[in-house]
Amino acid sequence: MGYTPHVVVVGGGTTGVGVARDLAMRGLEVTLIERGALTSGATGGMHGLLHSGARYALSDSDSAADCLAENRVLREVAGHFVEDTGGLFVERPEDPDGHYEARLDACEAVGIPAEELTGAEARDREPGLSGEIERAFAVPDAGVDPFRLTEALASDAGSYGATILTHAEVVDVDVEDDAVRGVRVREHDPTTPGEPMPGDVVDIDADYVVNATGAWAGKVAAMAGLEVPVRASKGAMVVTADRHVDAVVNRCRPRGQGDILVPHGDVSILGTTDVAVEDPVSYARENWEVDLLFEELSPVVPALSDARSLRAYWGVRPLYDPDGGEGASQSGRRADRRVDDGAPGDLTRDFALLDHEDRDGLWGMSTVVGGKLTTHRLMAEQVADHVCGKFGIDRPCRTDEIPLPGGEQADPEQLATFDVDAATLERVHDRWGERAPEVLEPLGPNPVVCPCKRVTRGEVETAMDVEAVFETDLDAVRRRTGVGTGDCQGDRCAHRVAGLLRPEHDLDQVDRSLSAFYGERWAGQRHVLWGEQLSRAMGSYALHATTMNRDHPVESPNLDAFDPGPGSRGEGEEDAGERGGSEA
């Protein structure tokens, strides 16, 4: 090929980053542009479930089959981001008759392995389950870390030559003579994602643009003068302070709100709600959603009724609404099919690929909407096939066989030489793979900065150096290291982490990063303030406002108006003694 097309992929969720990686692996020139940090959209607002397909088996067997296949592929190529928890579908007495059998049959039809369990057998595996659970079946659900998965996709895309631009917002799509020529980009402040920086915009030429912006897809399409009907639906999730179950627990009933509990590390995630919203950014995050999750899931796992929660967060699902548009999905298989289980959000959870040449007569752009994290690789493959086809490029997809980086092991003999406890060693090795020695042995001393998660200074500093992480964006550092995600939610470590930006950054930057980080941690806690968590919130507020005086720092004090302390300056030397501070 004498000519290498330059493809701009807009959107830094798993879909966009997966597309960028696939295209880069096939030798195309790729630039990925993301408005915030990677995963700052729907990818960062999901419950981290790697579907077995069982949740879709009844309503959408094709989608379920995709999930099953991709579940298997990801365990092979991205196993280091997967926690093999297994999953259970559990039935309570009031759940509708026949649903259990129907779902089990549907799983069998799709080929999803399902093992039937009595209530007692299910409780043997999951002692936290209610005594009223009558029966269950086990499926190969698993947990997946969407942050590290996406970051690995981006890093690998980078190693195949892709350029990853984060904190850069596409503000216009350049269209000339019925063809897309490029995009116009404005830089954002990485410390406070979403805030545009003053200054010039930059034009980036493109031979092709892939719009993978999820809930924002309509907005980006409109910049090219196109109409893409996308609806957004919010979902609340709550993170409990304890790991209440070891397997993913699904309520075996028609899909509804508050029917899933996913274990992750030492916590569990309750999910979720499904409420249409107008705007994917500014929507109400409501306490009734949080309360609903506890009401619905406590009958399944009774300990949840008085469980402590660390935080709540929300994600926005993009739902392609073809009835609102022309319905002209191209290779978007099944995109206009309806899910008929009567659940809230009756649009399909599957994805649509809209070729704007075929659909709108505009050359050089496609939009991909919908889909699931579990099937992101398959989606990316289909999008990349489509884009390559536009340029007559025929190269096979290899993402189903080439493993993602981060899974390589460090030399165990070298690891054994580090003077750290076994738990820290395991956690660092798990998070950093072959880079573990680098994290464990920084140039200077390597004390713990996050006492809850035992994250060390070296680990934070290494994360600040990771490509596609802006070091002043401490949320990105948190996603990389887990710093601030433990029991105290940043109360004890936020200032320590921000302090590590110095001396490379000035005090103003340290303060802005600290406020943004502490503020993000607070935003999640704000919705779960009852019981012990309310007490802790007050404690954290007291520490940061009272002991540190972060809320009213004194800028330019008139020192003469204040008590100069016992003894005057000339007497300072005498103060060196034992009675130095005693009352004057």
Next chain:
Amino acid sequence: MTVTVVGGGLAGAVAALAAARHRDVGVRLLTAGETSLRAASGLVDVLGYAPGGEGPVADPFVAIPRLPEEHPYRTVGVDAVREALALFDGVAGGAYAGAGTDRNALVPTQLGNLKPTARYPATVAPGVASREQRTTLVGFEELTDFDAALAADRLHATLPYEVWGTSVGLPVDLEGVPETTDLAAALDEAHGRDGAREAFERFHDELSRDILMHDDTDRRVGVPAVLGLEATESLRAELAATVESPVFEVPTAPPSVPGRRLERLLRGALEDAGVTVSTGHRVTGAEPADGDIEALTVETPDGGTRVETAATVLVTGGLVGGGVEGGREAVREPVFGCHVPAPDDRSAWAAEAALGEHRFARFGVETDAGLRPLDAREEPEFGNLRAAGSVLGGYDFAAEKSGSGVSISTGYVAGRLAAEDAA
């Protein structure tokens, strides 16, 4: 006749001491366990900021009469605040400074911000930032809560004199992830061994490497608050002699060494005053009679017991101490079930900004002029129950920097009134 004080924090100790001044009553203090003093910085703030964040307040006694009427300071009045602080000063003796003036001092916080405070430990006194003197802050690499270089940078940017900071290795070996309290305990131990000479020589050697590059005349040296829980003043003198400069401490986050010292100091004063202190005694409820509390039900390490009481002071703390509890729908005072006003809508409890004006920070009981908690009809819950400290509502101690001052002054008044109730 017995006054029973329920709670062992700062307000409880002062209430018990105030009540014990009354010759005709006996005083018993029941405390469930560790108090939130252990999380406190050890500084005794009275009022640093007026409502709305106006400040820093230079003279709290000028600002107090201007506070809103529902503020606990307005309930007890500015004269009571003075009397109460005099009681505290008498108890603290040489361990605290600041009594000589109405004015607040500005002390450096662990981040290098300045904070207005009225009384401060003697170990903090030489570091008062409102005195102009060249300052060196020295942190410990392993104690990451206090980043001395960062704090010094910030102070240097704010103050008209040189502040410089560095970090050194620990002066004694500690295992695991050490806290300030671990280092304090190890320094007490080192003091018992050799007067901590070896430890401080190690400190000095490490420091000298950095300090040579700087003018080290007429400076003071600040360290995080780790100078022992017992041998504090000897350790400070020893370190001052080693570095040939006055040495001061900077209060840090919990677990707090100065908070523990204050707790110890108060326990000693209670003992001296003849107050019976029962630790591990959790009061769970009351037996009312004719609108008064006649007896308390108490969980003890040996089971349960019933304690007769002529007058009771509720000093169980706020949300942090467990004196106020939030549920998903309502807020309550768990011991006596006193009314705690709160918005029905939980989303109104907290501000959107992390350090915004949180309604929850003001949760607590409302009282009459005699600090008696009021029910929803604004009648006293009990005739002989007084409340003091953070269990009181209507003020935000974190924003105002008023926690210790409110505890001391309301504790003082509640203790005195309870003694009158009982006599």
